[in-house]
Amino acid sequence: MSDLSYPKSKTNKVNRLGERGKYDCKTVHSIIASSPVLHVSFTPSPEEFPVILPMIGKLGSFENPSADLSEPLDLYLHGYVSSRIMNLARKQDSSLKVCVCATKVDGLVLSLTPNSHSMNYRSSIIFGTASLVTELEEKIYAMKLITDGVLKGRYENTRVPPDGAEMASTQILRVSVESASAKVRAGEPGDYDKDLKREELLDTVWTGVIPMYTTYGEPQPSHYNKVKEVPEYISTYIKDTGDAEKEYAVAAITMDEAGAA
Amino acid sequence: MSDLSYPKSKTNKVNRLGERGKYDCKTVHSIIASSPVLHVSFTPSPEEFPVILPMIGKLGSFENPSADLSEPLDLYLHGYVSSRIMNLARKQDSSLKVCVCATKVDGLVLSLTPNSHSMNYRSSIIFGTASLVTELEEKIYAMKLITDGVLKGRYENTRVPPDGAEMASTQILRVSVESASAKVRAGEPGDYDKDLKREELLDTVWTGVIPMYTTYGEPQPSHYNKVKEVPEYISTYIKDTGDAEKEYAVAAITMDEAGAA
Numbered sequence: 098m099s100d101l102s103y104p105k106s107k108t109n110k111v112n113r114l115g116e117r118g119k120y121d122c123k124t125v126h127s128i129i130a131s132s133p134v135l136h137v138s139f140t141p142s143p144e145e146f147p148v149i150l151p152m153i154g155k156l157g158s159f160e161n162p163s164a165d166l167s168e169p170l171d172l173y174l175h176g177y178v179s180s181r182i183m184n185l186a187r188k189q190d191s192s193l194k195v196c197v198c199a200t201k202v203d204g205l206v207l208s209l210t211p212n213s214h215s216m217n218y219r220s221s222i223i224f225g226t227a228s229l230v231t232e233l234e235e236k237i238y239a240m241k242l243i244t245d246g247v248l249k250g251r252y253e254n255t256r257v258p259p260d261g262a263e264m265a266s267t268q269i270l271r272v273s274v275e276s277a278s279a280k281v282r283a284g285e286p287g288d289y290d291k292d293l294k295r296e297e298l299l300d301t302v303w304t305g306v307i308p309m310y311t312t313y314g315e316p317q318p319s320h321y322n323k324v325k326e327v328p329e330y331i332s333t334y335i336k337d338t339g340d341a342e343k344e345y346a347v348a349a350i351t352m353d354e355a356g357a358a
Numbered sequence: 359m360s361d362l363s364y365p366k367s368k369t370n371k372v373n374r375l376g377e378r379g380k381y382d383c384k385t386v387h388s389i390i391a392s393s394p395v396l397h398v399s400f401t402p403s404p405e406e407f408p409v410i411l412p413m414i415g416k417l418g419s420f421e422n423p424s425a426d427l428s429e430p431l432d433l434y435l436h437g438y439v440s441s442r443i444m445n446l447a448r449k450q451d452s453s454l455k456v457c458v459c460a461t462k463v464d465g466l467v468l469s470l471t472p473n474s475h476s477m478n479y480r481s482s483i484i485f486g487t488a489s490l491v492t493e494l495e496e497k498i499y500a501m502k503l504i505t506d507g508v509l510k511g512r513y514e515n516t517r518v519p520p521d522g523a524e525m526a527s528t529q530i531l532r533v534s535v536e537s538a539s540a541k542v543r544a545g546e547p548g549d550y551d552k553d554l555k556r557e558e559l560l561d562t563v564w565t566g567v568i569p570m571y572t573t574y575g576e577p578q579p580s581h582y583n584k585v586k587e588v589p590e591y592i593s594t595y596i597k598d599t600g601d602a603e604k605e606y607a608v609a610a611i612t613m614d615e616a617g618a619a
Binding site: 112149200205208247254308 | 401442456461466473475477502517547553572575589607
């Protein structure tokens with residue numbers, strides 16, 4: 098077995114409920130890859146509040162474009178020239194420390210007592226340094242990666258490549274990943290023995306899991322759309338992605354607590 | 359009109375696309391209140407990476423329990439005695455600066471060119487100082503707030519109140535909100551005039567919005583559950599919440615860009 102993993106360190110180690118921690122690239126990267134939005138945190142200065150920005154980003158490797166999610170990858174984030182994080186990355190000369198987190202909630206876990214309630218979820222966290230992508234070729238690579246990451250096949254089905262003005266107004270941050278980990282909770286509720294022995298509780302409190310997942314609705318054409326049918330790459334993508342989300346949320350209920358089938 | 363708003367400052371001002379910024383308590387708080395998971399960021403020390411934790415939290419006021427989402431509120435976060443953020447809050451003597459962010463993705467916005475693609479979303483960000491709740495009464499208030507915030511009516515339908523051991527192993531962080539704002543994107547795609555004039559583009563590229571929303575699946579009883587029917591407060595909650603999510607995502611398509619109907 099040659100699955101690549103992030104080494105455990107003080108930075109990425111899952112302390113609380115360590116058995117739920119995962120360090121292999123495939124698990125960590127898959128959660129990031131399937132999240133429509135990422136939360137990116139940075140600290141403007143030691144006196145200020147940390148800041149979280151919701152951003153769109155996807156994992157890839159410009160040097161090794163055929164690399165898959167089980168291999169080392171960079172994270173490309175999409176943003177705007179004038180935004181605060183872009184200005185900081187520019188100023189700090191490639192050394193802006195960021196933390197990126199993606200979380201998917203798969204279900205509400207309802208137990209006998211409030212304190213043992215939980216959620217089934219998958220969460221990944223990446224620590225790395227962000228720098229601006231300056232090479233045009235890498236910027237175009239990242240634009241395609243991000244556009245197709247949001248909806249597979251979309252890039253080549255639009256007006257491409259982006260022109261000079263578009264590339265100038267778009268900035269891409271490349272996060273070199275220094276450390277990362279994931280945390281997964283799955284399975285049934287877990288209750289204390291003291292409560293499981295109380296018949297009157299078991300007779301009155303419903304316990305179980307309510308699966309939760311993201312669904313795509315009917316595509317709504319814009320007022321200037323002239324393409325009559327929704328293209329197949331779109332309908333296939335939203336059906337497959339929606340089905341996979343639902344399947345995982347339901348399957349998670351019968352996994353063990355750490356997410357093993 | 360007496361709607362309370364957070365004052366704009368350097369910390370909370372929405373710079374990029376400022377017309378999408380919202381500062382009224384009701385908008386900012388509603389997004390936080392309807393998000394199953396919050397992303398909480400803190401900086402362990404100036405030399406270290408910022409950290410993001412996914413946490414469960416709800417807004418409320420122990421002093422003024424009847425306050426609604428349009429009024430000033432504290433944010434209560436649920437955690438564990440031994441966790442890193444709890445230890446930091448304890449050490450830093452009530453002065454741990456945190457940033458809390460909640461984001462709901464309402465749709466994929468597909469336009470003619472990759473650069474003008476977007477998402478419909480609602481995002482709130484709160485800046486504040488986190489401190490440990492030490493009073494038992496306030497801790498129980500927060501446990502009820504959080505349990506009912508995740509599933510309305512759940513607290514009183516479980517074995518309550520939590521006993522001494524349970525209260526000792528659970529920690530609650532209270533975030534005093536210093537500043538906050540929200541950012542909302544809704545509506546159709548927006549394309550450049552230069553592209554809208556090109557008939558061959560309009561004839562080949564499908565443009566529009568694919569709504570996205572969270573759905574609840576069929577509740578699955580635990581292996582020790584003895585309550586035959588899913589109680590009505592549960593089935594009503596998941597139906598109403600799921601319907602509201604879907605309705606908003608679809609309605610957002612016909613709103614203007616800043617989310618006005």
